[in-house]
Amino acid sequence: MIRDVIAAFAAQLDGYESLDPASSRIVHLGGVWEDRAVVVVFRPRQPQPSFVIKLDRTAIGRRLLDQESTALRWLRETRRAPGPVPAPVALFEHRDALVLAQTAVPGRPFMAQLRRRLRITARAIARDHALLLGWLEEFRDGAVAPADRGQWLSDAEALTLAEQILPTGKLWARRALDDLRRGVDAAGRLPSVVAPSHGDLGPSNVLRHRDGVGVIDWERSHPAAPALNDVLILLHHYARAVSRRRDGTLDTRDVMARAFLRDDALSLETRRRWREQLVALGMPAEADAVALTATILRFAAGQTPFAQRSAGRMWRQIARRFLRAWSATGPVDGALARP
Numbered sequence: 001m002i003r004d005v006i007a008a009f010a011a012q013l014d015g016y017e018s019l020d021p022a023s024s025r026i027v028h029l030g031g032v033w034e035d036r037a038v039v040v041v042f043r044p045r046q047p048q049p050s051f052v053i054k055l056d057r058t059a060i061g062r063r064l065l066d067q068e069s070t071a072l073r074w075l076r077e078t079r080r081a082p083g084p085v086p087a088p089v090a091l092f093e094h095r096d097a098l099v100l101a102q103t104a105v106p107g108r109p110f111m112a113q114l115r116r117r118l119r120i121t122a123r124a125i126a127r128d129h130a131l132l133l134g135w136l137e138e139f140r141d142g143a144v145a146p147a148d149r150g151q152w153l154s155d156a157e158a159l160t161l162a163e164q165i166l167p168t169g170k171l172w173a174r175r176a177l178d179d180l181r182r183g184v185d186a187a188g189r190l191p192s193v194v195a196p197s198h199g200d201l202g203p204s205n206v207l208r209h210r211d212g213v214g215v216i217d218w219e220r221s222h223p224a225a226p227a228l229n230d231v232l233i234l235l236h237h238y239a240r241a242v243s244r245r246r247d248g249t250l251d252t253r254d255v256m257a258r259a260f261l262r263d264d265a266l267s268l269e270t271r272r273r274w275r276e277q278l279v280a281l282g283m284p285a286e287a288d289a290v291a292l293t294a295t296i297l298r299f300a301a302g303q304t305p306f307a308q309r310s311a312g313r314m315w316r317q318i319a320r321r322f323l324r325a326w327s328a329t330g331p332v333d334g335a336l337a338r339p
C-alpha cells in the first residue's frame with residue numbers, strides 16, 4: 001500500500017529530481033496503524049531523507065492534513081518561520097486516503113536528545129526554554145494583535161464552559177470559577193491577543209541542527225490564534241518530555257501540576273517563563289493566574305485550533321487535576337498569585 005502511494009506521488013513529481021520508488025528506502029515513523037501512516041523516503045544512496053509522506057483515512061486526520069498543507073503553503077509565501085520548515089510538495093487522494101507529501105527538514109529530533117540526558121538541571125531547562133520560546137517569539141514577531149472577540153470564545157462563553165467542565169459543589173472548582181469571574185471583571189475581558197500559531201509546538205516537533213532548529217508537524221497551525229496557546233502547549237509538552245524520563249509511570253494528567261506548582265527547578269522556570277511571555281505579549285504580569293486558568297479551560301472546552309481525537313478529554317482531565325491541586329496548595333513561592 002505504501003509503495004503504491006509512493007509510486008503515485010513519484011508520478012506527479014515535477015520540479016524535483018525524479019524519484020525511483022522501487023529503489024528508495026522507506027522508513028515508517030510514529031504509529032503506523034490502519035488509518036494513518038507517516039513515512040520518510042530516502043533516495044538511493046542519500047544519507048538525508050528527501051520527503052516525508054503523511055496519509056490518513058479518517059475524517060479528522062484528513063482535515064488535519066488539509067490544514068497542514070494550507071499552513072505549509074502559507075509558510076512558504078510569508079517566510080515567517082525562522083529556520084527550516086517543510087515545503088509542501090503534493091496533496092492528493094489515493095484510494096480512500098488523503099496524502100500530504102512534504103520536503104524533509106534536516107536535524108535530529110529534540111525529543112530524542114532530551115531522552116538521552118542523564119540529568120535535567122535548572123540550567124538545561126532554562127536553555128531549552130530559551131531555545132523553544134526564542135523560536136516562537138521570532139515566529140510571531142510583529143504579528144501580535146488584540147483578539148478579534150467574535151472569532152474566539154467570549155468571556156461569558158468561557159465561564160459557561162468552565163461551569164460545565166468543573167464539578168459543582170467542590171470548593172476548588174468554585175475557586176477556579178471565582179478566579180475566572182474576577183479576572184474577567186477586572187480586565188473587562190480575558191487577557192488575550194492573537195498571533196500566528198503552530199498549535200502543537202513541543203520537543204517532538206522540533207528538529208535540531210547545527211544552525212538552530214527546524215519545526216515540523218503544522219497540522220494544528222492557525223494564522224491567528226490566542227498567542228498564549230502556543231506558550232502553554234510548549235511549556236506543557238516540555239514538562240511532559242522531561243518528566244517522563246525520570247519517572248516512567250508519571251500520570252500525564254499531572255504534568256501541569258508538576259510544571260507550575262512544585263518547588264523545583266522545572267516549576268520555577270515554567271512560572272517565570274509564563275509571566276515573561278505574558279509581558280512580552282503586552283499583558284500585565286499580574287494577569288498570570290487568570291490567563292493560565294482561562295487558557296487551560298479553553299483547551300478543556302476544545303477551544304483550540306487543534307482537533308485531536310482525544311485532546312478535549314485529555315485537557316478536561318488536566319484542567320480538573322491541575323485546578324484542584326492549585327486550590328489545595330497554591331504555587332509555592334507566590335508567583336502566579338490568585339487574582
Ligand SMILES: Nc1ncnc2c1ncn2[C@@H]1O[C@H](COP(=O)(O)OP(=O)(O)O)[C@@H](O)[C@H]1O
Pocket residue numbers: 029030038052086102103104105106109204205216217218219
Ligand atoms: N518534514 C519532516 N522532516 C523530517 N522529519 C519529519 C517531517 N515530518 C515528520 N517527520 C518525522 O515524522 C514524525 C511524525 O510526524 P509528525 O508530522 O510530527 O506527525 P504526528 O502528527 O504523527 O506527530 C516526526 O516526529 C518526525 O520524526
Ligand SMILES: [Mg+2]
Pocket residue numbers: 204205217
Ligand atoms: Mg508530531
